[in-house]
Amino acid sequence: MKKNRSPGRPPSHKVTQPTNELILQTAAQLFLNHSYSEVSMDDVAIECNITKATVYYYFNTKAVLYTETMIKMMERIRGHIMTILVEDKPLKSRLLKLAITYLTETISIDIDGIMRGTKNTLSESQTQAIRKEEDQMYQVIANVLEDAMKMGEVRKIDPIFAAHAYMSLLTIDTDRNTKEGTFISPPIEETAENIIDFFWRGISKE
Amino acid sequence: MKKNRSPGRPPSHKVTQPTNELILQTAAQLFLNHSYSEVSMDDVAIECNITKATVYYYFNTKAVLYTETMIKMMERIRGHIMTILVEDKPLKSRLLKLAITYLTETISIDIDGIMRGTKNTLSESQTQAIRKEEDQMYQVIANVLEDAMKMGEVRKIDPIFAAHAYMSLLTIDTDRNTKEGTFISPPIEETAENIIDFFWRGISKE
């Protein structure tokens, strides 16, 4: 990763954050925007305004930092998902709200994509730990969908498959669907509606 | 990338292949299975049984090699897609056959995923070149879908969006949809049918 720190003054931290959380949060940003190998421990340290040795003081290896970062991140995301999907609204509305939320934040949930380039670096148990967390994330959505199936709200299909379908549709990169040169990407709400509309047809009865 | 060459003797090439094509083909394999930064020029050279300097003789930089590899690869894939989608069969059958083909071969077409970890390495023009090729790949599918829309075979939506939806559904990792401990992943045909079924509902009229 080459040095091009994001422009602008970083938001001043009112409350002093525990160093390990600072590292975790910074690392999350970096790992989301760059691949595992692209992010160096130095990058993380510099971005945190601490030394590399300090990063190692909290995380024994880069793989450990990566693993813990990913897990913490997905835990957080899972929380968001639950909050939204648990609301007392029609399922379709909830799915739409979740879609808008995730298209708004750049929080790519394309875990498979994110985990490219870790095959030979992460230990088996580390990979498993991340995968387990990921599965739990999908499970939350699957559970909601399964409930709706039981209620007869939507047709009965494999809820896990449906959850993956939902997520994979959200990864569609809309920013580049535009014609050559046109930088006016359609409003996120519209994209989200298209996706949900498409998805809903896939799961609705008849 | 750590050295664990695939076991067994590589197939001896009766027909001597032009060195640059050999490199391109070898690089394709490596870049598909490992991320950009994970693959070293040495890896490519060793896998080709030539020296690193020879690789540089044909491709000035790693970024160039990567770009040309990706483009050649997507050209090939586009060919496959066209071949299948042009056949004289109902659209749904063609989409199914294409799905099976791509789930069978490990040829991940998850370009976005593949291109992770190149943000700061590839030049703007290189990224654009790959993106352009990628767009053309999607365009082939979009064209077929658009034709079907005009024929009234399916409902009218943004064909590019539909093409992306089709592709993104194909990236669903079915191998891990299984329950804890179960190693019996469903047959590819079944997965493909589920996906196409789901997709078809998304695009079919009513």
Place this chain on the structure above:
Amino acid sequence: MKKNRSPGRPPSHKVTQPTNELILQTAAQLFLNHSYSEVSMDDVAIECNITKATVYYYFNTKAVLYTETMIKMMERIRGHIMTILVEDKPLKSRLLKLAITYLTETISIDIDGIMRGTKNTLSESQTQAIRKEEDQMYQVIANVLEDAMKMGEVRKIDPIFAAHAYMSLLTIDTDRNTKEGTFISPPIEETAENIIDFFWRGISKE
């Protein structure tokens, strides 16, 4: 030094040992089995179940810890030597007993070997301090030998040289004198007798 702590539960210390002595003793074990640079202050701390900072509380630098450890160790060894060599037995018997004692315990007294890898790390005065202690150790043996010379028990040669000869013979690694594949190293008593026999001829009259 890589982590492979000796197996089994370390003996619980009923009597609480002053921390500085604990450190000194632990460090002795480590420095005997590994070279100076191989042993980290962390290793010492972990082995003592205290923090690195605590080690530094008692010993200002690693070089100081090393120096004091070595001196304490050699003082102890000198004590052992004296105890044995002072006994009321024929000189040859005493030398034999000492030999057996030192071949039994793995306590390598190969100070020169031990001090390899400290040339540029220890200060002049530190090196000298250790050397002085070492000389005193040799001196004990030399004194006993000199007495025997005066008594006419053995021939007159430089007693210091004789002491060094005695010690150097004890460093012969008998475990590897065996033939290929044979793992039956000769009993220590036999080795010790051979050495003493050899040494005795070197110093005996006629």
Place this chain on the structure above:
Amino acid sequence: MKKNRSPGRPPSHKVTQPTNELILQTAAQLFLNHSYSEVSMDDVAIECNITKATVYYYFNTKAVLYTETMIKMMERIRGHIMTILVEDKPLKSRLLKLAITYLTETISIDIDGIMRGTKNTLSESQTQAIRKEEDQMYQVIANVLEDAMKMGEVRKIDPIFAAHAYMSLLTIDTDRNTKEGTFISPPIEETAENIIDFFWRGISKE
């Protein structure tokens, strides 16, 4: 190892030496005077006036460099030993000459001492390779001694033990046998004679 290159202009190399041999030779000097961990690959490179990467071009790891250096060195030493011990002179003279030679050159043959601090770093096979070479070195001396035993020139004892005894006596550090402050160490010839005299008594009949 801290930077204090040996003073004086290094001898100009008339004949340009192959780089790998230059490295091997330089490394030998460094590893003889400092412990394994004390010598960094940078040290080797700098001493050779090449870059660290070049050292790695020829030797894949530090352990490999060390192993090959040691083996090459002991091969050379074995050659010297053979040359001297094969001469047509009384055994005692040959042993004396060899002693003088090795006390003159700083070539410490204290392999055990030299190998301290490699336990956890060298692979099993690397350690074995060095040990094997070492054994061959001792074997040369043992063979000569065994011949003399068969000729009835000296008494019959384990020739390998005798060889080790001979070598271990040569490691006696005579430079420090001197009294406090006196820097007049005895002439090497005298030391050598004392050693050989002592050794000869150990192996001679009667």
Place this chain on the structure above:
DNA sequence: AATGAATGAGCATTCATTCAT
């Protein structure tokens, strides 16, 4: 008396790239 946090300097190793042949 003891420690948690932090760091600067160093180290083994890798890698994209160059160049003379």
Place this chain on the structure above:
DNA sequence: TATGAATGAATGCTCATTCAT
């Protein structure tokens, strides 16, 4: 067309040491 040799810059990781508490 192809390569052996060489390198500068990184990168993951370690370690002796400091300091406020």
